[in-house]
Amino acid sequence: MNRLPNGLTFSHQLLREAVASGDNVIDGTVGNGHDTLLLATLVGAAGQVYGFDIQEPAIQATKRLLTQHKIDPTIVKLYQKSHAEIDTVLPTDTPISAAIFNLGYLPGGSKAIITKPASTLVAIKACLKHLKKFGLVIVVVYYGHPGGLAEKQAILDFCQKLPQKRYSVLNYGFINQVHEPPFVLAIQKIN
């Protein structure tokens, strides 16, 4: 057995399980594009990734990363918009197999621009509406920054109230580490 994966690696392992060639998927916080890149390779030319970020530098960094990895640009639609607008962008009858959110601020960017509980919850709810049976909405919760604790609590409150007949919610994280390591919430639609 190797070491247990950290939150980020675990979230990617889940995406590899949940996403198949030809799927529609969402990256709700593209940032520097690492999740978008993985999603694009998983869905391939027949699939579609919808990526959202409010910051222009994040959209540009993601475009650069995709180009470096020779990803066909038609696979990824990038929107410089809040993920609260997912529902207005995604065609109504589009099923998704997965969505991922990395909360917090853009690594290497302004720490003042962070995800916020209200818009994050609107976005998660929109993704749940489009989620296929056994699909996953994954939230990597970083909460060590100012504002992070309130968002962490809001997301946990929401997840704990999801009806267990329709959704299973996993909480994966290390409970004996210093410096608030991120943890991963994975919501699976089961019914």
Ligand SMILES: C[S@@+](CC[C@H](N)C(=O)[O-])C[C@H]1O[C@@H](n2cnc3c(N)ncnc32)[C@H](O)[C@@H]1O
């Ligand atoms: C932790 S970073 C994402 C990291 C990214 N997944 C990666 O692989 O590099 C969080 C991102 O969320 C973005 N963000 C903040 N509020 C947002 C919102 N309402 N809608 C979409 N993106 C948002 C920030 O601009 C930032 O780039």
